[in-house]
Amino acid sequence: AGFDLKDPTLLHHQCLINGQWRDAISGEQLEVTNPASGAVLTSVAYAGADETQQAIDAAAAALPDWRALTARSRAAILRRWFELMLQHKDDLARIMTLEQGKPLAEASGEIVYAASYLEWYAEEAKRLYGEIIPSPAKDRRLMVLRQPVGVCAAITPWNFPAAMITRKVGPALAAGCTMVVKPSELTPLSALALGELALRAGVPPGVFNLVVGEAASIGKTLTDSPVVRKLSFTGSTGVGRKLMAQSAPTIKKLSLELGGNAPFIVFDDADLDAAVAGAVASKYRNAGQTCVCTNRFLVQAGVYDAFAAKLTQAVQALKVGNGLEAGVEQGPLINKEAVNKVSALLEDACSQGAKIVLGGKPHPLGGLWFSPTVVTDVTDTMRLFSEEIFGPVSSLIRFETEEQAISLANDTIFGLASYLYSRDAARIWRVSEALEYGMVGINTGLISTEVAPFGGIKQSGQGREGSHHGLDDYTELKYLAWAN
Ligand code: ADP
Numbered sequence: 001a002g003f004d005l006k007d008p009t010l011l012h013h014q015c016l017i018n019g020q021w022r023d024a025i026s027g028e029q030l031e032v033t034n035p036a037s038g039a040v041l042t043s044v045a046y047a048g049a050d051e052t053q054q055a056i057d058a059a060a061a062a063l064p065d066w067r068a069l070t071a072r073s074r075a076a077i078l079r080r081w082f083e084l085m086l087q088h089k090d091d092l093a094r095i096m097t098l099e100q101g102k103p104l105a106e107a108s109g110e111i112v113y114a115a116s117y118l119e120w121y122a123e124e125a126k127r128l129y130g131e132i133i134p135s136p137a138k139d140r141r142l143m144v145l146r147q148p149v150g151v152c153a154a155i156t157p158w159n160f161p162a163a164m165i166t167r168k169v170g171p172a173l174a175a176g177c178t179m180v181v182k183p184s185e186l187t188p189l190s191a192l193a194l195g196e197l198a199l200r201a202g203v204p205p206g207v208f209n210l211v212v213g214e215a216a217s218i219g220k221t222l223t224d225s226p227v228v229r230k231l232s233f234t235g236s237t238g239v240g241r242k243l244m245a246q247s248a249p250t251i252k253k254l255s256l257e258l259g260g261n262a263p264f265i266v267f268d269d270a271d272l273d274a275a276v277a278g279a280v281a282s283k284y285r286n287a288g289q290t291c292v293c294t295n296r297f298l299v300q301a302g303v304y305d306a307f308a309a310k311l312t313q314a315v316q317a318l319k320v321g322n323g324l325e326a327g328v329e330q331g332p333l334i335n336k337e338a339v340n341k342v343s344a345l346l347e348d349a350c351s352q353g354a355k356i357v358l359g360g361k362p363h364p365l366g367g368l369w370f371s372p373t374v375v376t377d378v379t380d381t382m383r384l385f386s387e388e389i390f391g392p393v394s395s396l397i398r399f400e401t402e403e404q405a406i407s408l409a410n411d412t413i414f415g416l417a418s419y420l421y422s423r424d425a426a427r428i429w430r431v432s433e434a435l436e437y438g439m440v441g442i443n444t445g446l447i448s449t450e451v452a453p454f455g456g457i458k459q460s461g462q463g464r465e466g467s468h469h470g471l472d473d474y475t476e477l478k479y480l481a482w483a484n
Helices: 049-068 071-087 089-100 104-127 163-175 188-201 215-224 237-247 272-288 301-316 336-351 402-410 425-434 467-472
Strands: 015-017 020-022 029-033 040-045 131-133 140-148 151-155 178-182 208-210 228-234 253-257 262-266 294-300 355-358 373-376 393-399 417-421 439-442 475-483
Touching: 015 049, 015 188, 029 188, 040 188, 049 140, 049 151, 049 178, 049 208, 049 215, 071 089, 071 104, 071 163, 071 188, 089 104, 089 188, 104 163, 104 467, 151 163, 151 215, 163 178, 163 188, 163 228, 163 467, 178 215, 188 208, 215 228, 215 237, 228 237, 237 253, 262 272, 262 402, 272 294, 272 301, 272 393, 272 417, 294 301, 294 402, 301 355, 301 373, 301 393, 336 355, 336 373, 336 393, 393 402, 402 425, 417 425, 425 439
Parallel strands: 151 178, 151 228, 178 208, 228 253, 262 294, 262 417, 294 393, 373 393, 417 439
Antiparallel strands: 015 020, 015 208, 029 040, 131 140, 140 475, 355 373
């Protein structure tokens, strides 16, 4: 009820295993709620270990035929899936906003972004080149083949309910792997709609499976299985550590896209208006709930007050509300724990001398809304400095020298995204090289694209998604020494 879709058959409530929609064996159901109202949208199957094992078996059975298709045939199917996503963009965006809360325009943007991974890897599928190595001996020829890893698993989060799936499934299927995906239990409907479109695109049974349900037992079944050769996970560093440990006994290949603590460095010579625009885009997108959202604004003393004033003015103008309403720029947070965490981080900062310039508390709308917030005088002893906020809070830290900025920026266990604003080419080069991060946005707050390698270093994870490098993570090298 209330979904109001042009194509209601996009809504599914069961797991997708071996090309069939299946209930949980136990018959258990899970309620899916709308974070904007708390209302129950619908219920979906709540599966566990047994259904996961069925999905692994299906993926293993489907592997030989899928792997044996020509790259061109796999590419054609991925391409159809991409086109179907665009055709159904409006419905997919609506489903996402209803279960996740992000503004409809952002949801729509995510569908286009998510689809772009299917398009890109449909193209890359055809370019999985091997190599011939000049031989050190006359009697032999040396060659390298690139073969699919095999059955892969993916565990994905709620903040990008569509893109985090296609970013893994696109390269996996392109390479000739089959996959079992466990989407977040908070946003299963977006995942299941992708499953429906995969079937319509002609993805064969067992090649792409979706198991919705109890996270720990599904995760354990996936990691324990020797048939599953690789796990790709996007989520918190804590769960990532656990899955990495669980994957040790079977020596699984891993791609981990974990938490971040992105610095956004504004130097005295920056274009301040551009920096403020970039700051708002990087911080308040998805209400601050992305792993590349700015977590710490490091601002040089000469422009600190001016930047704080301009940023506050821009943030004050953000329209907060239900993501389905026109013009809304910030929706609710995902759940009560998220609201509580943001409040606790701000309390900690204020008790140590930080100043709230704007917001700082739950929004008058109530529910799961939090007011867009700006805090100044943040220091490195506060939790805001070291923990991922995942909420609409800009925390400003003052610095004097370039060395100090680099040292503050790198003073974290994380290393995902970073940003810097400057007009001095030499400084941009120096600082970009010194930042211990997988990605650096220079004079921009938006860096994600399917054509570039997304990923982190340090405890933000390993592996890269997107670009031609993203395909490498789903292939194994096989060396052939061919003697005459
Ligand atoms: P987030 O902060 O994005 O919610 P999580 O790491 O909690 O990050 O969740 C990301 C994904 O990991 C979700 O699909 C969630 O269900 C899953 N997950 C959480 N705990 C476990 C676990 N113990 N084993 C496997 N998956 C898990």
